Amino acid sequence: MITHLRVMGTVYDVEVKPNLAADDGHWGETLQRNHSVRVDPDSDQPTVLVHETIHTIEQALNIEPIDEEHVHAIARGWVCILGDNPDMVVWLVQELFKDDQVTLKEVAAQLLEEAT
Numbered sequence: 001m002i003t004h005l006r007v008m009g010t011v012y013d014v015e016v017k018p019n020l021a022a023d024d025g026h027w028g029e030t031l032q033r034n035h036s037v038r039v040d041p042d043s044d045q046p047t048v049l050v051h052e053t054i055h056t057i058e059q060a061l062n063i064e065p066i067d068e069e070h071v072h073a074i075a076r077g078w079v080c081i082l083g084d085n086p087d088m089v090v091w092l093v094q095e096l097f098k099d100d101q102v103t104l105k106e107v108a109a110q111l112l113e114e115a116t
């Protein structure tokens, strides 16, 4: 899991919090007051992280909250699409970081190191 999430200039701490769902009935939560996102380790973490990220976007853009059913559908949809289209993920990373000093090879090496 990542430890920080930058959303349009605001940095959120990201924390894996056991028993979150048991305590309050949600797999994840976004706390605007202290810029933190929490994810239950027993959840579908990618979907929950994208779900909570959508809530941070609502705050960053100061838009009306999207109902939970739609937030979940959009989050689950994105996770499925990214999982089914690894070439899209690679292309997005290449496109978004093409001007950075970090190369895709370095990112891949870091991922492999973390996985072992």
Ligand SMILES: [Zn+2]
Binding pocket: 051, 055, 068, 071
């Ligand atoms: Zn939500």
